Amino acid sequence: xxxxxxxxxxQAERTFGFLVPKSSxxxxxxQxxxxxxxxxxxxxxxxxxxxxxxxxxxxxxxxNKIAEERTLxxxxxxxxxxxxxxxxxxxxxxDADKLISLVGNEPYENFWPFSSLKVIRLSxxxxxxxxxIECNLANYPDCEKFEVYDxxxxxxxxxxxxxxxxxxxxxxxxxxxxxxxxxxxxxxxxKVQGESE
Amino acid sequence: xxxSKKSQHEIMGFVLIIVIVSVIGLIFLSxxxxxxxxxxxxxxxxxxxxxxxxxxxxxxxxxxxxxxxxGQDLVKSCYxxxxxxxxxCLDGRNVCDALETTMDELITDILVVGEDTPNKAFKFRIYFxxxxxxxxxxxxxxxxxxxFQNCTSRTGGNHLxxxxxxxxxxxxxxxxxxxx
Numbered sequence: 001x002x003x004x005x006x007x008x009x010x011q012a013e014r015t016f017g018f019l020v021p022k023s024s025x026x027x028x029x030x031q032x033x034x035x036x037x038x039x040x041x042x043x044x045x046x047x048x049x050x051x052x053x054x055x056x057x058x059x060x061x062x063x064n065k066i067a068e069e070r071t072l073x074x075x076x077x078x079x080x081x082x083x084x085x086x087x088x089x090x091x092x093x094x095d096a097d098k099l100i101s102l103v104g105n106e107p108y109e110n111f112w113p114f115s116s117l118k119v120i121r122l123s124x125x126x127x128x129x130x131x132x133i134e135c136n137l138a139n140y141p142d143c144e145k146f147e148v149y150d151x152x153x154x155x156x157x158x159x160x161x162x163x164x165x166x167x168x169x170x171x172x173x174x175x176x177x178x179x180x181x182x183x184x185x186x187x188x189x190x191k192v193q194g195e196s197e
Numbered sequence: 198x199x200x201s202k203k204s205q206h207e208i209m210g211f212v213l214i215i216v217i218v219s220v221i222g223l224i225f226l227s228x229x230x231x232x233x234x235x236x237x238x239x240x241x242x243x244x245x246x247x248x249x250x251x252x253x254x255x256x257x258x259x260x261x262x263x264x265x266x267x268g269q270d271l272v273k274s275c276y277x278x279x280x281x282x283x284x285x286c287l288d289g290r291n292v293c294d295a296l297e298t299t300m301d302e303l304i305t306d307i308l309v310v311g312e313d314t315p316n317k318a319f320k321f322r323i324y325f326x327x328x329x330x331x332x333x334x335x336x337x338x339x340x341x342x343x344x345f346q347n348c349t350s351r352t353g354g355n356h357l358x359x360x361x362x363x364x365x366x367x368x369x370x371x372x373x374x375x376x377x
Contacts, residue, residue, distance in 0.1 A: 076241070174263055180254065
């Protein structure tokens with residue numbers, strides 16, 4: 001019986017020898033390989049995470065840029081709307097003579113999708129809001145800021161773009177179109193998560 | 198130190214893997230960061246500024262007052278002058294000088310450049326490109342202020358003026374800004 005058992009053992013070793021570690025050196029090699037595989041696996045996971053984080057940071061940047069461009073396009077469209085556009089059909093141009101009649105006109109609060117709307121002349125670009133001379137029918141055109149309306153919201157983000165602001169000038173018995181660079185500033189309400197509309 | 202042939206192969210393989218991974222990583226990083234540093238000419242705000250500047254009424258009158266030229270007319274007149282058709286403003290100034298003064302004042306007033314301001318430098322360039330691709334670009338005006346160094350971001354915009362009736366081409370206005 002003992003001999004048969006021994007013969008079986010030898011046969012098994014011959015058949016499945018490649019699965020059974022032959023020595024402690026072989027065991028060590030397998031262990032090394034296992035550690036190496038785990039290290040390589042973690043290395044690629046880390047590289048993947050790094051790549052993903054870079055990809056998503058670019059994606060968010062792109063999304064913000066697109067959102068900003070959409071708002072700026074809305075402002076450009078606003079400047080080209082019939083209520084504000086110049087008679088000379090210049091694009092991105094606001095007629096100051098039309099604009100002064102809209103100053104303080106409350107129904108326009110619900111007409112445009114902005115919480116506030118104002119136009120600042122070039123001469124007041126470096127001034128603070130309180131320093132600017134507000135335009136009204138009495139002081140036009142010797143003024144700096146046309147405040148069309150302001151809903152005075154707390155959560156408001158202002159966006160601005162450059163437009164040409166034109167008005168009719170009069171000199172030497174001639175009328176002419178006098179244009180300058182101005183800033184069209186519109187406020188949009190910031191939606192806070194959890195707040196109802 | 199003596200290595201067996203098998204371990205030499207293993208070392209070679211390992212070095213090869215490291216090199217391949219490093220090269221891939223470098224290409225990936227250069228693509229990612231290189232793209233961010235590239236100059237962007239797609240800012241709507243800057244493009245709108247250039248368009249508005251072209252509508253701006255200058256103080257250069259021709260023929261009679263108040264027949265003042267706007268920015269766009271002055272650019273075209275300046276290019277015409279470069280072609281040999283001389284034209285002066287009524288106050289005796291050359292149209293190209295008037296263009297340079299007007300644009301310099303306008304852009305520096307709007308994009309205030311300085312150490313304590315968001316804008317560190319700007320480069321404003323007006324040039325003519327012919328429809329005929331062989332002809333080189335012709336510089337009309339170049340205004341630079343500040344140094345394009347250590348910019349956290351660069352932005353820019355452009356505006357085109359059709360000049361097909363003059364010399365079959367387009368006048369380009371490029372403005373790039375270095376933000377600090």
